[in-house]
Amino acid sequence: MSLIQSIYHDYGSGIVAANTGVLLQNRGSFFSLDPSHINHLEPRKRTFHTLNPAMLFKEKNPYLVYGTMGEKDNHKPKPPLLLGL
Numbered sequence: 001m002s003l004i005q006s007i008y009h010d011y012g013s014g015i016v017a018a019n020t021g022v023l024l025q026n027r028g029s030f031f032s033l034d035p036s037h038i039n040h041l042e043p044r045k046r047t048f049h050t051l052n053p054a055m056l057f058k059e060k061n062p063y064l065v066y067g068t069m070g071e072k073d074n075h076k077p078k079p080p081l082l083l084g085l
Contacts (some may be wrong), residue, residue: 056082 007013013026031041039047052074053067066081068074 052078054078056085 007023007025008027008029012021013024016022019026028041028047030039030047031045032039033041038079039045051067055062055064056064056066064085066078068077
């Protein structure tokens with residue numbers, strides 16, 4: 001299992017669920033209200049996200065679980081990590 005904690009932006013949505021202390025995430029910020037936009041908000045549509053968990057196998061066995069929390073450049077740290085192993 002790979003668990004990546006990310007609430008998106010500094011304080012997520014800025015909303016804390018009542019009586020829980022749980023800060024809500026804000027992954028829906030990639031949606032657009034512009035009907036011509038590819039990420040237009042509509043029922044059952046999923047927004048683009050940048051969480052990127054991965055698992056590396058060595059000789060058919062799990063060797064490394066890793067990932068990045070996101071942002072548009074989340075793919076950049078992976079090659080140096082793998083090349084350094």
